[in-house]
Structure formats: structure tokens, C-alpha cells
Amino acid sequence: MKNWRWLAGAGLVALTVVLGGCAAGNAKEQPGASGAEGANETSYEGVTVRIGYQGSGGLYGKIIEEKWFEEEYDKLGVAVEYAEFQSGPPMTEAIASNRLDFAGLGNMPIIAAQAAGIEFKVISQALDGKNNVAIIVPKDSAIQSIDDLRGKKVAVAKGSNAYNFLYLGLDGAGVDASELEIIQLQPDEAQPAFETGRVDAWATWDPNITLNVLQDKGRVLADGEQLGVLSPSFYIARKAFADDYPELVKIYLKVLDKALAWENDNHQEAIERYAAERNVPPAVIEAVFARSKSISIPVSDEIIAQHQQTADFQYEIGSIRKQIDVSEVFDNQYIESIRN
Template sequence: MKKQSVLLFIVGFLLLMTALSGCAANQANGKANGTETIVNIGIQQNVDPLLLAREKGWFEQAFAKEHAKVQWTEFQSGPPQIEALSANHLDFSSVGNSPVISAQAAGIGFTEISNTRIGGKADAILVSKGSAIKTIRDLKGKKIAVAKGSSGFNLLYEALQHAGLKDSDVQIIQLQPDEAQAAFNSKKVDAWAVWEPFVSYETIEHQAGVLSTESDLNSLSPSFLLVRSQFAKDHPDLTVTFLKVYEQARLWQNKHFNEAVAIYAKAKNLDKRVVASALKSNPSINVPISEKIIHAQQKTADFQLSLKIINNKIDTGKVVDNQYIEKALKK
């Protein structure tokens, strides 16, 4: 009887483990139960249609019609979103040029499904009001705050090379935006490489100076909507729905600009002037990813490879799939 009890226990335990593994697999694929799909959306500190749609509840409304439920997670920058995608904790995200390059080089399973910004002035290297630093070359020996792997990180390295400097010529302090902003405003760092709306906030509220943007370097810093590749395969219709809602929010923002500014200002506790400046300097789009953008990304990837920021050669066109945005934009 004891042997039989042990055998029954072992069988029962194995069945329980199998069931739990199945539940975990279903959750990783977005399944909450047999009928409802969980859609995990990442959002970072930007003012863009993703935030507007969240504030309006439009994703929740659209996905509910397809028996799906939305869960939001906030991030400081793009790289942590990539980590969440890699761990199957995120299905959709919006990030800049550099995080997707690092993600592709690391073999993470994501797909670029829309180009949301061109990014000529998406990022800037800032210095405090009254700073003696007037050019990038003046940064030699100075402390510069930046979020590692972000679009601001890439701008900083491009600007340094353009000025004939190496990263070893400056002190790069790796900080996420909340910590970097405190360090910058307390003058614990001499410069800060960051993106909108932080650029508009610092230049308007604190009269910070701009040393460089992408346009000064004849460079682009495009932004993208990403989907976890397996999620897109499992839920192609939800992927199209996601893009449709984003487009709904973008068009509403353009048509009701002042109302959108007020919504963003309240959501992020920003002055309306800051929000309006950020939206105008880095306007939102929602279009298929063009050969021009793929080429710009390839140029950035090759640049990062030359500096050993990434360790292997990549083809940036390989992560692009325009089928979803083309379906979403069909009348």
C-alpha cells in the first residue's frame, strides 16, 4: 500500500506540474483563460498617441470587442521595455532607434510594425543655463548623464565622434531619466543626452542650452511600434487593432491639438507650453517602415558595431514587417 501511495503521489505531482506549465505557457502567449486574451502594453515617458489612447481608454474599448483585456506597464526608457519583451512580459511597446538595434543584435524576438517618428530632433544634448560648455568639444573631461542603450545614448556617441572625441574623453554617467534630471538640475553632471519631452521641459522651464540634435549631425533617430513576434503570429488581428487604435489617437490629436495638449499636460504634470513644444519638434506619424528608415537604422547599427556597442553585424530590414500597418491603414 505504501508503494502504491508513493506512485499515486508521483503521478499526481507530475500531472500538477504539467498543468502549471500549461498555464504558464498560456500566460506567456497572452492567454488569461480560455476566452480572454491579455494584451500587455508598455509605455514610457513620452507625449504621443499611445499615452492619449491610454488616457481615453480607447485600447480597452477596442480590445474588449475582441475578448481581450489590456494591462499597462510604465517604463523610464526603451531598453527596459526590450527586456520585458524578451521575458514575454510585454506584447507591444514604443521605442526609439537604439533599443531596437541592441535587441536585434541580442536575438530578441520582436517585430517593427510601424514607424511613428522620423526623429530629426527627437533627442538633444543639453547643458545648464550659463554653462561655459558651448560645443561638443567642450565636453572633454566633463560628466554626461544618459540612459544606456537609449536613443540619447546613440546621439551622444555620434556627437562625440563627429567632434573628434572618444567616449574615454568624457565621463559617461549611466542614469535613467528621473535620476538624470535630478542630477542635471542640481549640476552634479555637466550635460544630459535625452529625448522629448525632457528637452522641451529643460529648455523652457530652466533655459537649458542645446549642444546638438540629430539634425545637426545629418542623422535620424526614428521611433517604432514593436510587437513581440510570437504574439503577432498568435494574434495577427489584435496586432492590426493595436495599430488602428494608435492611428485613431494620432488623428484625434492632430484635429484637437489644444485638447490633446491639455490631456498630456495633466497626465504628465507638465506645463502646456512644454507639451506643445515637444509635439511640434518631434511630430507623430504612423506609417509603414520605408527603405529610407531601414537605411538610417542600418547606418546606426554599423556605427554601433564599429564602437563595439553591439557585438555582431545585423540587417535592420530583417525585423520589419509592414503587413499589419498596411492593413490597419486600409480604408
């Protein structure tokens, strides 16, 4: 099952890096060496940044191999550690308990996190959300439309962006969720269930979509572009960490930019690397790139408005218990500062 675990996260693909961090200590203000009014500078003594990731390999593997995070954080005396996650919801739980400071995840997990009172900031957009989430069915399945899912078993990771996508798709088709059996499975559980026919469909993200389609194990029943449903992914930072250590947030974004630049400038090398480490044909990786290419950009007003609509829908169907104003968690200052 190793091939199916790589970056099987909430909407993030092999080219996405997820930072998680835990500050072992608080920022300390010390007098600056110069300045008429005595400039202050932050001390990072005792600070450890934990880097969380969903699956292994891909761009994350390249960054770890090159020690790009260590290279930058070492300059400030900041230690680096790593932790693995399978999807977004466990990451927000870790942020809530101060075990992570950064995460890359889909739209639904951060909506649930905000509704639960977890304090974080969205610091950049990681995927555009057009084709990175879909409902797939076995290649020879008789299911031809969302309407045909009535009475069927559908796998999905609860709280993921695929979870939101599934419910929006059902709502748009006039199908009540109670008319099918929704089985909550993480990717490493859903893949064998999908292959053996224990579920009839799977709402998931890339690379799971592309790997199943190109290996003739499945086909896309509906994706975001077909349904007009965006499932963007974002990078978030624990609010207290970002407030205390804004420079560490900027370093994270700068390293991510460096990694994405390497990938863009060395496209063929990246394709061959990712294919070899996952033992899949290069065409599979090419298709993953085409379906869901990683980015790191400021979040537009349009995306924030769409995110609000998603939050309102989740409240209406009872997935979250209170209405939220999503604009409160978006903060482009960090990504904009490194672009200037």
C-alpha cells in the same frame, strides 16, 4: 519630480502610446461556420494584452481614460492590463521573457535587442527622429561645442537612442568617449543631477529637452538636425505574438490611429490637457509637439538604410557584439493592411 517622469521614454513624447502585451494562452484554430473548404478562425480565449507605457499622462492618459484599447479588445474577449517602463531597454528585456508583446521605443534599443537575438518585428515608425534627441547643457554653461565635453560628466540612459546619438556626436566631432566621463542614468535620476550640476551635460530625448529649455534650466548643445543624425522611434511586436495574433497587431495600430486623429482634431484641447496634468505652461507642450510629433506610418527604405548604418556604427564601437541585417526585423504588412 512627477513633472519629469511623463513619457520620459526612449525618444517617445507625451503624444505616444506604447503597447505591451502578454498572451496568456496560444491561438487555437476552430472550424469556421461557412466556406466550401472550411475556414479557420482564431480563438482568443484566455489571452491577455498588457499595455506598457513610458511615464504617464499625455496621449496615453487619454486612451486609458477613454478605454479605447479595452473597447476594441473586449470584442474578441481579450483582456487588457498595463505596465510602466522608463526607457526602451527594459521593454526589450520584457519582450525577451514573453512579458510584453508590443513596445514603442527608439532606434538603439531595438538594434541591441536584435543583436541579442530577441525576436520581434518593427510594425511602424513612431517618430521621424530629426529633433527628438539632443545633448543639453545648463543654460549658463561654458560648454559651447561637443569638443568642449572633454573632461566633463555627461548623463545618458545606456542603450537608449540618446546613447547612440551621443556616441555618434562624439565620433563626428573627433572626440573619443574615453575623454569624458559618461554616467549612465535613467531620466528620473538624470534630471536632478542636471539641475544640481552633478553632471555637465545630458544626452536625452523629448519632453526632457523642451522642458529644460523652456523653463530656462538648459539649452541645446546639439540635436539631430544640427548633426545630421536621425533618431527615429518605432513600434515593435514580439514575433511569436504577431505570428499567432495578426489581428491583435492590427487592432493596436487602429487604436493608435484613432488616438492620433483625436489629438490632431482637438489640438488645443490636447495642449491644455497635457499642460494641466503636468503643471507646465501650454507653450511647453506646443514646443514638444513642434520638436517631436508622434506618427504611425510604414517604415521607408531610406529609414531602414539609415537604421543599418546606425547598427554598423554600434558594432564598430563595440556596443553590440555582432553585425546584424536590420532588414530582417522590419515588417510593414500590418500597418499597410489597415491603410488599404
